[in-house]
Amino acid sequence: MPCDMAHKYEWCSKNRSLIKASDGNRYCIFHAPHGEKQGISVEEFNKLVFEHIKESLEQEKDINLTGTIFEGDFSFTGLQSSTPLCHIDFSGATFRGAVDFASMEFGSKVSFKRAIFCGVSDFSNTVFNSTAHFDYATFNDEANFTGAHFEEQAHFFDANFLQKADFSTAVFSKEVYFTLGAFKSGALFTNVKYGARAVFKRPYPGIGAKT
Numbered sequence: 554m555p556c557d558m559a560h561k562y563e564w565c566s567k568n569r570s571l572i573k574a575s576d577g578n579r580y581c582i583f584h585a586p587h588g589e590k591q592g593i594s595v596e597e598f599n600k601l602v603f604e605h606i607k608e609s610l611e612q613e614k615d616i617n618l619t620g621t622i623f624e625g626d627f628s629f630t631g632l633q634s635s636t637p638l639c640h641i642d643f644s645g646a647t648f649r650g651a652v653d654f655a656s657m658e659f660g661s662k663v664s665f666k667r668a669i670f671c672g673v674s675d676f677s678n679t680v681f682n683s684t685a686h687f688d689y690a691t692f693n694d695e696a697n698f699t700g701a702h703f704e705e706q707a708h709f710f711d712a713n714f715l716q717k718a719d720f721s722t723a724v725f726s727k728e729v730y731f732t733l734g735a736f737k738s739g740a741l742f743t744n745v746k747y748g749a750r751a752v753f754k755r756p757y758p759g760i761g762a763k764t
């Protein structure tokens with residue numbers, strides 16, 4: 554039997570080293586619930602993440618970390634190559650601590666769809682050379698996108714920012730999509746540069762309309 558999440562996030566299906574969690578299911582180390590990763594330290598867990606990234610890069614495969622439950626703080630500055638050219642997918646990931654993607658340059662598409670950021674997320678001066686997907690992401694703590702460069706479309710539809718979001722001096726070269734009411738504790742857009750439209754979608758398209 555593979556990891557209980559392998560039906561959804563296929564990439565871990567070959568991982569036969571499984572952990573029996575308190576919910577009765579068996580998970581790979583990446584999808585095991587927080588605090589149930591066999592006492593592994595945050596450093597050791599992040600090391601495994603980087604090993605997976607390195608392997609993917611060596612095999613010229615996309616980096617698939619969908620659904621990963623990060624044990625604590627995570628910094629991408631540990632990545633040797635500063636410009637991964639492949640698609641990086643963190644869809645559905647849960648970042649239990651702070652994340653540091655500051656000044657990273659993503660060469661290809663990157664996805665944080667439905668990701669949950671429990672701690673402060675630092676995307677300051679991060680360069681997204683291709684499409685950036687943050688749809689349905691939840692930022693439980695401060696989100697710092699100051700000076701970030703979005704060279705292609707930036708998708709934040711139905712993303713929720715529960716604490717301060719700072720996009721000051723960010724550059725959106727193409728369209729950027731947000732949802733009205735997404736910023737629960739205010740947002741800063743000081744000196745932002747827009748190359749195309751900034752679209753604010755209503756959260757519920759049917760409101761006020763007769764169907």
Ligand SMILES: [Zn+2]
Binds near residue numbers: 559582
């Ligand atoms: Zn798994």
